[in-house]
Amino acid sequence: MIxxxxxxxxxxxxxxxxxxxxxxxxxxxxxxxAPGSITGLLGGNGAGxxxxxxxxxxxxxxxxxxxxxxxxxxxxxxxxxxxxxxFESPYVALPLRLTVRQNLSVFAQLYAVADIxxxxxxxAADLDLTEFLDRDTGKLSAGxxxxxxxxxxxxxxxxxxxLDEPTASLDPDTADWVRSRLEHHRVTHGATVLLxxxxxxxxxxxxxxxxxxxxxxxxxxxxxxxLLARYGRETLEEVFLDVARGQKKHxxxxx
Amino acid sequence: MSDTGFDFSxxxxxxxxxRYMYLLLSSWPRVxxxxxxxxxxxxxWGFLQxxxxxxxxxxxxxxxxxxGAVLLWDILFRxxxxxxxxxxxxxxxxxxxxxxxxxxxxxxxxxxxxxxxxVRLLIGMIPVTLLALxxxxxxxxxxxxxxxxxxxxxxxxxxxxxxxxxxMLLRHGMGAESMAWTIxxxxxxxxxxxxxxxxxxxxxxxxxxxxxxTYIFEGMRALLIEHVFRAxxxxxxxxxxxxxxxxxxxxxxxxxxxxxxxxSLLQGGE
Numbered sequence: 059m060i061x062x063x064x065x066x067x068x069x070x071x072x073x074x075x076x077x078x079x080x081x082x083x084x085x086x087x088x089x090x091x092a093p094g095s096i097t098g099l100l101g102g103n104g105a106g107x108x109x110x111x112x113x114x115x116x117x118x119x120x121x122x123x124x125x126x127x128x129x130x131x132x133x134x135x136x137x138x139x140x141x142x143x144x145f146e147s148p149y150v151a152l153p154l155r156l157t158v159r160q161n162l163s164v165f166a167q168l169y170a171v172a173d174i175x176x177x178x179x180x181x182a183a184d185l186d187l188t189e190f191l192d193r194d195t196g197k198l199s200a201g202x203x204x205x206x207x208x209x210x211x212x213x214x215x216x217x218x219x220x221l222d223e224p225t226a227s228l229d230p231d232t233a234d235w236v237r238s239r240l241e242h243h244r245v246t247h248g249a250t251v252l253l254x255x256x257x258x259x260x261x262x263x264x265x266x267x268x269x270x271x272x273x274x275x276x277x278x279x280x281x282x283x284x285l286l287a288r289y290g291r292e293t294l295e296e297v298f299l300d301v302a303r304g305q306k307k308h309x310x311x312x313x
Numbered sequence: 314m315s316d317t318g319f320d321f322s323x324x325x326x327x328x329x330x331x332r333y334m335y336l337l338l339s340s341w342p343r344v345x346x347x348x349x350x351x352x353x354x355x356x357x358w359g360f361l362q363x364x365x366x367x368x369x370x371x372x373x374x375x376x377x378x379x380x381g382a383v384l385l386w387d388i389l390f391r392x393x394x395x396x397x398x399x400x401x402x403x404x405x406x407x408x409x410x411x412x413x414x415x416x417x418x419x420x421x422x423x424x425x426x427x428x429x430x431x432v433r434l435l436i437g438m439i440p441v442t443l444l445a446l447x448x449x450x451x452x453x454x455x456x457x458x459x460x461x462x463x464x465x466x467x468x469x470x471x472x473x474x475x476x477x478x479x480x481m482l483l484r485h486g487m488g489a490e491s492m493a494w495t496i497x498x499x500x501x502x503x504x505x506x507x508x509x510x511x512x513x514x515x516x517x518x519x520x521x522x523x524x525x526x527t528y529i530f531e532g533m534r535a536l537l538i539e540h541v542f543r544a545x546x547x548x549x550x551x552x553x554x555x556x557x558x559x560x561x562x563x564x565x566x567x568x569x570x571x572x573x574x575x576x577s578l579l580q581g582g583e
Contacts, residue, residue: 078576112579115414119573133573141416149579150410153336153402160335167328168415194339210411 066129068093068218068250069114074123076109076274083109085274086123093217096244096251098261098282100294101271102302107254108149110271111220114252115145127218141169144216146207148223154196158187158206161195162213169214181209184239200227208236212243219243221253225260233257237264258295268294270301277301321421329417329425333399334432347437351387355441358383359449377451378537379507384442384453385463385533386506388434389526390497392471393478395433396426397493400479404487413578419569426479427472434468459536462547463529469554470525471497473561480561480568486577506530525553 067090076084084106091097101107112118113125116133125132130139152161159178166174182188185205190198195206204227211219224240225233237260244251255261261268262282270278270285278285278301282294289297337343362379403409412422442453453460474496481489503517504526510518521527528550532543572578 076576083576108579109576112576117410117413117573117578118576119570137416137418140414143414145414147410147579149407151407152411153332153406153408155339155406156332156335160332164328164332164335165411165415167331168325168412168417170322170324170416 067091067126068095068128069252070124070126071110071114072124072126074110074113074125075121076106076113076118077121082274084113087271087274087276088123089269089276089279091250091252093250094244094248095267096241096253096265098265098268099252099254099271100256100258100261100268100298101254104273105271106274107271108147108222111145111147111222111252111254115143115220116140139218141214142216143218143220144169144211144214145220146211146222146224147220148226150207151203152195152206152210154194156195157192158182158195158198158209159191161206162209165210166213171214177213178209181212184212185209185236201229201232204228205232205236208239215243215247215249217247217249219249219251221251221255223255223257224253225255225257233260240264258293258298262294270298272301321418321424322416325417325421326424326428329422330428330432333402333425333429336402337433344436347391347433348440351384351391351437351441352444354383354387355380355445356448359445359451362449377445377449378534380445380449380451381453381533381537382506382530384438384445385467385529386501387438387441388464389467389471389500389504391434391437392430392468393475393497394493395430396472396475397478398433399426399429400475400482401490401493404482404490409483410579419566423476423479423565426475430472430475431468456536459532459542462544463533466525466529466547466550466554469551469558470500473554473557474500476558476565477561480565483565483572484568484575484577500524500526503527504530509534523553525550525557528553 069091071090072088074084074087075082087106087110099107099110109118113120114127114132116136119133128139128142130136156164162178162181163174166177171177178191182191185208187202187205187209190202195203198206204225208224211221221240225236228236240251241264243249253261253265266281268280268282268285269276280288285294285297286292289300291297291300358379362377365379403412445451445453456463478489478493478496481492503521504524505513505521510521510527510531513521528546532546535541535543535546
């Protein structure tokens with residue numbers, strides 16, 4: 059069991075490089091996430107967001123550089139901290155033939171959650187899943203499945219929560235409500251959240267810090283307010299488009 | 314703690330077994346499928362045995378050589394298939410990333426697959442052995458301790474092959490799926506399931522004797538034809554199985570490490 063110093067960042071990425079044969083997916087990025095912070099990871103397709111998150115989870119081994127989560131080096135020491143982390147991603151799914159309750163209880167046991175029935179009932183109430191608990195996961199709508207995946211991600215009250223497009227396929231009302239549950243979890247449990255998203259409104263609302271990636275590199279890293287001020291834009295979407303289209307360099311050159 | 318650690322939790326193994334049992338029991342055709350093919354195989358070889366016995370020599374007349382062979386072959390084949398199908402279920406359902414990101418250790422994952430391999434095997438084989446008794450008067454259970462020796466050795470081989478296939482699936486995704494269904498058929502001619510090793514060309518006999526199931530099928534024939542239990546063959550099979558199991562486990566860990574480098578754990582697909 060690794061007990062990090064209170065000042066230790068929850069997640070520390072140092073000079074991370076990940077190459078797949080001839081393709082460089084992540085090209086020397088560094089950032090640290092303070093405990094209890096919520097950070098948005100923005101970037102277009104192929105920017106390196108998923109590889110970055112997969113490396114933090116220990117699913118992908120870095121080509122060079124280091125990733126540390128709660129004081130444990132990933133992937134070598136991942137089993138020291140995996141029970142304190144969790145994630146949700148559209149790249150994975152829960153078995154469709156199992157009921158929601160069966161899926162959640164299996165993962166609760168894997169994460170050694172105490173009083174599994176009570177925890178599932180709490181989450182079901184929180185995420186409005188109670189009436190679906192005994193239904194096959196495959197028979198739920200896309201939005202309901204996303205909420206079940208989120209319930210799985212929150213089962214062990216994770217200290218580090220990694221989310222990849224957590225509100226994709228949700229209607230605006232449900233998406234807004236899910237965001238409020240994420241915010242509630244972060245505040246209640248002091249969780250550190252890293253959120254990869256294409257939804258700028260979501261990032262603007264939830265995140266106190268935004269890291270913008272492009273072709274494997276960090277193009278910008280600041281609070282949403284300071285990014286808006288620096289780019290002279292009204293919305294994060296406009297900032298994102300500026301970065302994606304290389305406007306930042308043009309602006310810096312002009313200055 | 315790396316992938317090679319032997320620290321494991323019975324609780325997590327139980328969780329995985331529960332997961333597979335929920336899946337198995339959620340669909341009666343899945344259960345029926347476990348019994349269907351072994352039954353068809355047993356009936357086909359049983360009737361062939363009857364026909365050959367009416368027309369053949371002492372080998373063919375030996376009680377239940379073909380039925381015994383097909384039942385033992387099914388332990389080997391269904392043992393590996395039970396292991397591999399449980400693993401494939403995770404890939405088909407895109408659940409592998411969830412498991413790889415959970416505290417579940419590879420050794421626990423493999424242990425749960427072994428347990429499910431036994432569960433699936435028993436569901437399939439117990440009814441078939443009873444049918445063999447009813448149709449052809451062949452009582453596999455009467456083999457007693459010899460059956461235990463056969464079963465343990467064949468199961469060890471099936472797990473070793475299952476572990477290797479799981480490693481290939483982790484590394485190469487669903488591109489390696491066909492291997493799960495077909496790899497064991499290479500053992501069918503080489504391990505001399507239905508004929509003595511001496512039938513093979515001399516050079517191929519060396520290959521056959523390097524495979525643990527060969528000793529089991531030879532041992533079965535010795536028991537059914539000569540009524541001799543060859544403990545020496547069982548021990549040799551066990552020794553080869555230990556080597557095979559260690560090699561498969563080593564290959565699995567290397568393939569898992571390679572999958573982390575290649576980033577194939579998150580996709581688990583094509």
